Amino acid sequence: MNKFLFLLLCPILAFSQSSLSGVESLFQKKKYTEAQEIVANYLEKHPYNLEAIELLGDAFGHQKKWDRAIEQYGKLVEAKENIANYHYKYGGALGMKALENKFKAISFIGDVKSSFLKAAELDQNHIEARWALVELYMQLPGIFGGSKSKSLHYAEELENLSKVDGYLAKGYVYEYDKEPELAEKFYKMAIKEGGSLTCFEKLTQLYENENEPKKAIENIEKAQKKHSRNALHYQIGKVAAEYNIELKKGEQCLQTYLKNYSAEDGVPKAWAHYRLAQIHMHRHNKNQALKHIDLAIAELPKVKPFKKQKEKILSL
Incomplete structure (x- = not known):
């Protein structure tokens, strides 16, 4: 819920x-x-x-x-x-x-x-109530009335009201039920039908949850071409840093994010420095990693992952 x-x-x-x-x-x-x-x-x-x-x-x-x-x-x-x-x-x-x-x-x-x-x-047109029922029936155990078929029923009602919401709801149901191929199918249908950032984000999250970072980056890049949001540069850098892939691209995107940063981007600059520290640690570049993690800690000194990352860097 x-x-x-x-x-x-x-x-x-x-x-x-x-x-x-x-x-x-x-x-x-x-x-x-x-x-x-x-x-x-x-x-x-x-x-x-x-x-x-x-x-x-x-x-x-x-x-x-x-x-x-x-x-x-x-x-x-x-x-x-x-x-x-x-x-x-x-x-x-x-x-x-x-x-x-x-x-x-x-x-x-x-x-x-x-x-x-x-x-x-x-x-009959209340989209939010139907979304709530989709999630409720999926998350409830069967003994308390949980039912995949009922979730899909309300997802179908959503699709009749809004194809995008219906496709996203079905994607949610199949993702929750550990059927990633069907989830991917419906999230892609939602992107084709509506193409909002939310549609792209759902597919990206699915790829990350399924440990498919290359697909995640490709999807974020498609979102960037359509929406041209600076925040998406951070998302590419985040995936690159977390999964130790396409580090050059990840670094470039994070530097672009920092260069063009505004409060509307949502993620504080400290997190971009944290991701850059991760990238440099993957490269065993201790000095650059320390530089960026110190910048992250200076901005947000109470964030525990930053301190843990610094300990890892110092142990290199």
């Missing part, structure tokens, strides 16, 4: 009320505690405003305060039982809580499943 948090909290509502006009901006800036306080104060005077209740649930969810998010989404379900997204968010918050406490997860499974099923029933 690792998609729940992303899908669950994507929608952010815009408010016309002046007292809530700045909340959306706070969400965009990831200032969830501040947003929570503003919405909570608003609800003291307007306790039945469903949009505000939903936003408060979202604020709690972003902070992984699942009990409090469940409480808010539960209010929405009670207030309007015919709104698919309310059931979806309630089930999603329960699912995330179950992931954090596997000893109590069994007691949540029934409510999680029924919430997603209700959302899918109420809205």
Whole structure:
């Protein structure tokens, strides 16, 4: 259920009320505690405003305060039982809580499943609820209702709504079920149909999981030709460094990443230096490896893999 948090909290509502006009901006800036306080104060005077209740649930969810998010989404379900997204968010918050406490997860499974099923029933076009059901049925043990056939059923429903989502869902099912050839087939179909970065990333992850780094690099290069993202230079360098292949290409890509780096690229420069240190260690170039690992540690001194890598370099 690792998609729940992303899908669950994507929608952010815009408010016309002046007292809530700045909340959306706070969400965009990831200032969830501040947003929570503003919405909570608003609800003291307007306790039945469903949009505000939903936003408060979202604020709690972003902070992984699942009990409090469940409480808010539960209010929405009670207030309007015919709104698919309310059931979806309630089930999603329960699912995330179950992931954090596997000893109590069994007691949540029934409510999680029924919430997603209700959302899918109420809205025949609810893509997120169907994605959740695909993952839920695959990850649940059979004794608790897990079923590959049911996952594929909802993947089929997804395909009828969105071919790309359907292909990705089927790829997920077959990858989870240890059928990499079928997973590869559907991920490639998703790339051909939609070609988003997400489609390419799924196939790259499959290749990495199947220990096929050359295929992973080839796929990332195809993504780079289509999308021209600096972050993809890092991804090529990462695979090269981890698998000790195409080291020259990996080094060039990491240097390009550092040269063109911006905060939008996502991965801090320290990690690029860490990968360069790995590459130089593969080449037994101790001085260059130390140079880059020291740069990585200087930027992010608390990252444990950096310190472990330095110990390996010093032992050369």
